[in-house]
Amino acid sequence: MSMDTKRLDNILKKMTEVVEKSQEEILLISEQAEKEYAALEEELVQTKLLVNQYIAKSNELEKKVRASRRQLSEVSKRFDIHSEETIRRVYEKTHQLQTEYAVVQREEKALRQKRDDLERRLIQLSKTIERANNLGRKVSIISSFLQDDFHEVNELVKSAQEKQQIGLKIIEAQEKERKRISREIHDGPAQSLANILIRSEIVDLAFRDGDTEQALTEMKSIRESIRQALREVRRIIYDLRPMALDDLGLFPTIKKHISSISEYNNIDIDLALHGDERRLDPHYEVAVFRIIQEGLQNAIKHAKASRIIVRLEIRDNLIALNIEDDGIGFDPENINKKDSYGLIGMKERVDLLDGELTIKSEPNRGTKIVVKLPYKIPVESERNV
Ligand SMILES: Nc1ncnc2c1ncn2[C@@H]1O[C@H](COP(=O)(O)OP(=O)(O)OP(=O)(O)O)[C@@H](O)[C@H]1O
Ligand SMILES: [Mg+2]
Structure with a gap:
C-alpha cells in the first residue's frame, strides 16, 4: 500500500471511530430518555387516578357542605326551637366541612397542575427521543457511507495508482522494445552492411590486381550477405508490424x-x-x-x-x-x-x-x-x- 492510500486509510479509521463513538452516545441519550419517558408515563397514570379520586372526594364534600349550610341556616332561623348548643354544633360541623373542602380543592388543583406538567414533559421528551433517533439514523448513514462509499474511494485511489504503475511499465516495455530492435539492427543488418563494405573493397582490390576469379567469388559472397541482410531487415519489419x-x-x-x-x-x-x-x-x-x-x-x-x-x-x-x-x-x-x-x-x-x-x-x-x-x-x- 502506498503513502497516499495509507494516509487515507488512517483518516478513514479516525473518522469511523469518532462516528462510532457518537453513535454510542446518541444511543445512550435515547435510551435514558426512553426510560424517563416510561417512568413519567407511569407517574401520569397514578396522578390521573388521584385527580379522579380527589374530584369524587371534592364533589362529595361539596354536597356535604351544601347540606350542612342548609341545615345551619334552618337551625339558625329557628333558634326558638333549637338550643344554642345544637346551632353551635351545626355551625362547627359546617365550618369543619368547609375547611376540609377547601383543603381537598387545593390538593385537587395541585394534582391537576402536576398532571398537566407531566403531560407537557412527556411531549417534550418524546420530541427529544424522536430527535435522538433521527440523529442516530443520520449518523448511521454517515457510518455506512464511511464504510462502503469511502472504501470505494480508497479502492479507486489504489486502482489509479496501479494504473500509473502499469503506465510506467508500458513506457519501460517500449524502451526495452526499442533497445531490442536497435540491438537486432546492430547485430544483424548493420553487421552485414559493414561486411559488405569490406568485401566490396576486396572486390575492388582483386579487380585492380586483375584477379577476376577472386573478384567473382567475393561478389558471390557479397550477394549472399545482401540476401541475409534483406531477410533480417524483413524480419525486423515484420516484428514491428x-x-x-x-x-x-x-x-x-x-x-x-x-x-x-x-x-x-x-x-x-x-x-x-x-x-x-x-x-x-x-x-x-x-x-x-x-x-x-x-x-x-x-x-x-x-x-x-x-x-x-x-x-x-x-x-x-x-x-x-x-x-x-x-x-x-x-x-x-x-x-x-x-x-x-x-x-x-x-x-x-x-x-x-x-x-x-x-x-x-x-x-x-x-x-x-x-x-x-x-x-x-x-x-x-x-x-x-
Ligand atoms: N507459457 C509459459 N510457461 C512457463 N512460464 C511462463 C509462460 N509464460 C510466462 N511464463 C513466466 O512468466 C514470466 C513473465 O512472462 P512475460 O511474458 O511477462 O515476460 P518475459 O517473457 O520474461 O519477458 P518479455 O515478454 O518482456 O520479453 C516469464 O519470465 C516466465 O517465467
Ligand atoms: Mg514474454
Missing part, C-alpha cells in the same frame, strides 16, 4: 506466423480457427495477433513445451482466444521479474478493449491463456491503426 495483417487480415496472418515459428523452432503448433473470417476493426486484429505472438513466444522461450494449441473463435459480438501449452507452467500470481513486460502488455491490450484475460497455470502442468473480447463494432470501421 506484420504488414500482412493490414493486407490479408487476421486469419491468414496468424496461419503464416504460426507455420513460420513452428518450423523455425521445430515445435508442433495446432491452430484451430473458427467463425467468420471477416475483417475486424484493426484494434482488435492487432490485439489478437500480438497476444498470440506473445503467448507463443512465452511458450517457446519459457515453457519447454512439446505442443502448443491455439484456438481462435470469432463470433458476432465475441472474440474468444485460447493459447495452451504442455510445458513447465508457472505461478501467474507471482511474477516479479524486473524485465518482464509480455504478460503485462497482454493484460493492458485486453483491458483497453474491455475484455477478460485469465491465465491458468501451475508448475509442471502447462499453461492456458484464455482471452475473451466483447466485439463492439458491428460494421467495418475506418482502418487507421
Whole structure:
C-alpha cells in the first residue's frame, strides 16, 4: 500500500471511530430518555387516578357542605326551637366541612397542575427521543457511507495508482522494445552492411590486381550477405508490424506466423480457427495477433513445451482466444521479474478493449491463456491503426 492510500486509510479509521463513538452516545441519550419517558408515563397514570379520586372526594364534600349550610341556616332561623348548643354544633360541623373542602380543592388543583406538567414533559421528551433517533439514523448513514462509499474511494485511489504503475511499465516495455530492435539492427543488418563494405573493397582490390576469379567469388559472397541482410531487415519489419495483417487480415496472418515459428523452432503448433473470417476493426486484429505472438513466444522461450494449441473463435459480438501449452507452467500470481513486460502488455491490450484475460497455470502442468473480447463494432470501421 502506498503513502497516499495509507494516509487515507488512517483518516478513514479516525473518522469511523469518532462516528462510532457518537453513535454510542446518541444511543445512550435515547435510551435514558426512553426510560424517563416510561417512568413519567407511569407517574401520569397514578396522578390521573388521584385527580379522579380527589374530584369524587371534592364533589362529595361539596354536597356535604351544601347540606350542612342548609341545615345551619334552618337551625339558625329557628333558634326558638333549637338550643344554642345544637346551632353551635351545626355551625362547627359546617365550618369543619368547609375547611376540609377547601383543603381537598387545593390538593385537587395541585394534582391537576402536576398532571398537566407531566403531560407537557412527556411531549417534550418524546420530541427529544424522536430527535435522538433521527440523529442516530443520520449518523448511521454517515457510518455506512464511511464504510462502503469511502472504501470505494480508497479502492479507486489504489486502482489509479496501479494504473500509473502499469503506465510506467508500458513506457519501460517500449524502451526495452526499442533497445531490442536497435540491438537486432546492430547485430544483424548493420553487421552485414559493414561486411559488405569490406568485401566490396576486396572486390575492388582483386579487380585492380586483375584477379577476376577472386573478384567473382567475393561478389558471390557479397550477394549472399545482401540476401541475409534483406531477410533480417524483413524480419525486423515484420516484428514491428506484420504488414500482412493490414493486407490479408487476421486469419491468414496468424496461419503464416504460426507455420513460420513452428518450423523455425521445430515445435508442433495446432491452430484451430473458427467463425467468420471477416475483417475486424484493426484494434482488435492487432490485439489478437500480438497476444498470440506473445503467448507463443512465452511458450517457446519459457515453457519447454512439446505442443502448443491455439484456438481462435470469432463470433458476432465475441472474440474468444485460447493459447495452451504442455510445458513447465508457472505461478501467474507471482511474477516479479524486473524485465518482464509480455504478460503485462497482454493484460493492458485486453483491458483497453474491455475484455477478460485469465491465465491458468501451475508448475509442471502447462499453461492456458484464455482471452475473451466483447466485439463492439458491428460494421467495418475506418482502418487507421
Ligand atoms: N507459457 C509459459 N510457461 C512457463 N512460464 C511462463 C509462460 N509464460 C510466462 N511464463 C513466466 O512468466 C514470466 C513473465 O512472462 P512475460 O511474458 O511477462 O515476460 P518475459 O517473457 O520474461 O519477458 P518479455 O515478454 O518482456 O520479453 C516469464 O519470465 C516466465 O517465467
Ligand atoms: Mg514474454
